Amino acid sequence: MMLPVFEEYEPTADCGCEGCAHQRRALRHGDHPSAHGARRALVLVTAAGVALGGSGAAEAAARTFRPAALSADQPAGQAAAPRAAGRLPATNRTDIISRAQRWVGSQVPYSMDKYWSDGYRQDCSGFVSMAWNLDGSEWTGSLAEYGSRIAADDLQPGDILLFHNPANPTKGSHVTIFGGWADDTHTSYVAYEETPPHARRQVTPYAYWSNSSRYVAYRYKGLIGGSPGGGPGTSTRFPGTKYFGPGTRNAYVTQLGKMLVKRGASRYYQQGPGPSWGNADRLATQAFQRAQGWKGSAADGLPGPSTWGLLVGGGGKSIPKAGQGGSGGSPATAAFPGKGSFRPGQSSASVEKLGRQLVKKGFGTYYTSGPGPRWTEADRRNVEAFQRAQGWRGGAADGYPGPETWRRLFA
Structure with a gap:
């Protein structure tokens, strides 16, 4: 594999790639400030091309010529100036994860030469550019310019893990968005990424399935306050x-x-x-x-x-609505039989059902036998313990089940 070299770039007259065509337009418009500089653009050239966000070289010529995206109102042929760090679009962690989740929810297909409806390229670095709210689609070789390097232990949702292989960008270069640690040993995390066949979110070994030791953690330079899951001042790491x-x-x-x-x-x-x-x-x-x-x-x-x-x-499935069921969801709560079923001297199947559910939930301490169909003081004291566990006091924790106690107990 030929190592990357830097060389002067002069567009050929018969090449139809975006880079050469763009360069020829710049040379024709001599009045543009960048026309002279464009003749001697310093670009990275490799035998295999430059990878955009992970693998392949489908847009290598375009990206090597134009590492910064042109704005919509910029004249053809005028190269976009690098954005100053202080002028980066401001965003917060909540918005980063929300934007990433939108692509995951839409299952945006992976592509190195297509752009989604929001204008970002559908590969891994386009995905991060979108989530970080950058002006255009960057690539694995330029994303680090928009971030500050951090230690792995400092990772928080919205940061990225980036591997760019300068010797051969088509070999394994990739980037993921960190969504939070998945274990207290920090050996796996929730990763948001654009990868074939489509954008996904899943628990991933740290730092990745391959080339793990070569990934570097970065935090977006335009980050402002705000954390997913609870706002400023909350913990993104599992406290224990x-x-x-x-x-x-x-x-x-x-x-x-x-x-x-x-x-x-x-x-x-x-x-x-x-x-x-x-x-x-x-x-x-x-x-x-x-x-x-x-x-x-x-x-x-x-x-x-x-x-x-x-x-x-913000990962995983949300809790289904009551009675809706769903994957792993709870069945609808059985109808409350009425307060009259739970009084001294009463005997019914509802009393025994209540007692068995109390035991199942860990509130059967006062049973020395049973539970059975006859209401006893043991039933009342166990119900009282359950009610107090809800934070209820006084008459709300008298040991006699009402509709809310029943609903929570069987939820």
């Missing part, structure tokens, strides 16, 4: 399992609840979300986990790195 579960109280619980509400969990919260962990948080988390198709310990209602990463990065 110790911050969640019975007895915990901290800002991460509030952040988790707010992210879950945005993903369809509002029906689990009678009030809040708030900093004190309650059964509403557990049920909402479990509903989100089941929406991903997870089962068993993977859907225990306690957030782990994968759950947190999907919520922060």
